[in-house]
Amino acid sequence: MKDILYKYMSRWTSLNEEDQQIIVNEIRIEEFTKGTVLFRQGVIPTACYFILEGCVRQYSINEDGREVTSNFYTEEQAIAIFNHHKPDKSSDYTFVCAEDSVMVVGDLDLEKDMYHKHPQLESMTRRMMEQNFSQVQEEFAAFIASSPEERVKTLLMKRPSLIDRVPQHQLASYLGITPESLSRIKKRIQ
Amino acid sequence: MKDILYKYMSRWTSLNEEDQQIIVNEIRIEEFTKGTVLFRQGVIPTACYFILEGCVRQYSINEDGREVTSNFYTEEQAIAIFNHHKPDKSSDYTFVCAEDSVMVVGDLDLEKDMYHKHPQLESMTRRMMEQNFSQVQEEFAAFIASSPEERVKTLLMKRPSLIDRVPQHQLASYLGITPESLSRIKKRIQ
DNA sequence: CTCGTCTATTGACTTAAGTCAATGCAAGGT
DNA sequence: ACCTTGCATTGACTTAAGTCAATAGACGAG
Known part of the structure; x- marks a missing residue:
């Protein structure tokens, strides 16, 4: 499992x-079962x-x-930016494992020390x-400019595996449409 | 003008x-007239x-x-994240002054040196x-979950001045709707 | 001042997505 | 094996936004 991390860090x-x-030896890797809540809406996260x-x-x-549903994170994605713009830093979102997962867990209170070391x-x-940010901005711009049907097509192109990995009504919500519409759009585009 | 910067840095x-x-003395402040293009879609930006x-x-x-139109930047906002996720780093967007503007200009090739110094x-x-990122993510999540009419209301709440500052068809595009719809929504909600 | 261009508004019509409700299906629990 | 529960699909209907076209106002150039 750590080899993924080495590959990524390089x-x-x-x-x-x-x-x-x-660095890797100072890092904590944990397994989580499907349904595990990382942290809930309203609390101040202590880890990334x-x-x-x-x-x-x-x-x-x-x-x-x-x-x-506002996002799905999968392999090689970081869950690290939460509400730095709110005074109390509490999370607006709940993060829950949609599958059994293995993650690097970083303590936020050790962040400063780690950067110093x-x-x-x-x-x-x-x-x-920066990379992550620029990607989100691009996705946002694409989302704004496209219709529900186009958004479904784009998702099928860019993240085809998601369709099989998560319930359809959650996908619909993530696409900003109703489950019924997603079902009909799928049929329409075969 | 530099006092805004000091306030912000503090x-x-x-x-x-x-x-x-x-630091402020090493910084370049420039004025731009309305219509000035900072850089165009397709080129690699050299400044932020x-x-x-x-x-x-x-x-x-x-x-x-x-x-x-995918964004409007106004006072105290940074234009600094462009396509770090693309191999060639060329911009997908054109940035143009919608008004006469005064900006801090940072040379990207001096970035490393500055950080070192x-x-x-x-x-x-x-x-x-981080702060910026988290704000964009929140906006994105809100955008996904709301109808065109709600998006107009939200914009009127959060950035009321934009309505007077930019042409309506550009605002419509930024909201992901047609100019006609924006006109009707405005009338509907008075 | 007038012309031309650009923009916002309005109207008539179309269409895609939302809403509500019913059905069907699969998974899990007892 | 049965029932329950939750999810996906389908149908009928409504509605808001898109499309196309016409008009009218604002602005600048000449």
């Missing part, structure tokens, strides 16, 4: 193998996560009590985040 | 006034920007030749970006 840092090992295997769904309960780590984090 | 760093001055005054519109031309700057950048 893409992002110029650290030599030795230094990488030191990097998915090595599995799938995590991000959702919230809106004013009229409906569940709104390994200055290259802050740099790596920043660049990962 | 919110983000623990640098003393002296160090702030050193921080708006002190004015408004910048981000748009792209899609496959069928239509102009799609002022380690706290990388830290500050990272935290600004």
Whole structure:
């Protein structure tokens, strides 16, 4: 499992193998069963996560009590940015494992120390985040400009496996449409 | 104009006034007239920007030749994340001044040097970006979950000045609806 | 001042998605 | 094996947004 991590880190840092090992050894890897809640809407998260295997769904309960899915995270994706813009830093979302999953778990209270001990780590984090950010912005722009049907097609192109991995009504919510519409769009586009 | 910058930096760093001055003195502040293009879709950006005054519109031309507005940046917003996820780093968007504007201009090729010279700057950048990122994610989640009419209401709430600052058909595009619909929605909600 | 261009509004019509309700299906529990 | 529960599909109907076209106002150029 750690080899995924080494492969990933090599893409992002110029650290030599030795230094990488030191960092990886300080890292906690945990397994979670499907349905495990990482943290709930309203609480202040104490950890961040990097998915090595599995799938995590991000959702919230809106004013009229409906569940709104806002993201799915899968292999090699980080769950690390939550409500830094809110004064109290509490999460607006609940994160729950949609499958049995294996993740790197990073303690947020150790973050500063880690950056201090390994200055290259802050740099790596920043660049990962930039990449991540730019991807989200692109997705957002594409979402704005497309119809429900186009959004379904795009998802089928870009993340075909999601369809089989998560319940359809959650996918519908993630696409901003009703489950009925998703069902009909699927039929329409075969 | 630089006082806006000092105020802003104080919110983000623990640098003393002296160090702030050193950094601010290395910084380039430029004025742009309405219509000035910062950089075009397809080219690799060489600078990043921080708006002190004015408004910048981000748009792209899609496959069928239509102009799609994907963002408006105004005072105290940074234009700094472009296509770090694409191998060639070329911009998918054109950035154009929607008003006469004053901005901090940061050379991207000096970025590394600056971070090396002022380690706290990388830290500050990272935290600004985290905040920014988390805000975009929240907006995205809200966008997904709301109807065109709700999106208009939300925009009127959160950025009321935009309505007067930019042409309505660009706003419509930014909201993912047609200009006709925006006109009707406005009438509907008075 | 007038012309031309660009933009916002309005109307008539179409269409895709939402809503509500019924049915069917599969998985899990007893 | 049965029942329950939750999910996907389908149908009938409503509605809001899209499309196309016409009009009218604002603005700048000449």
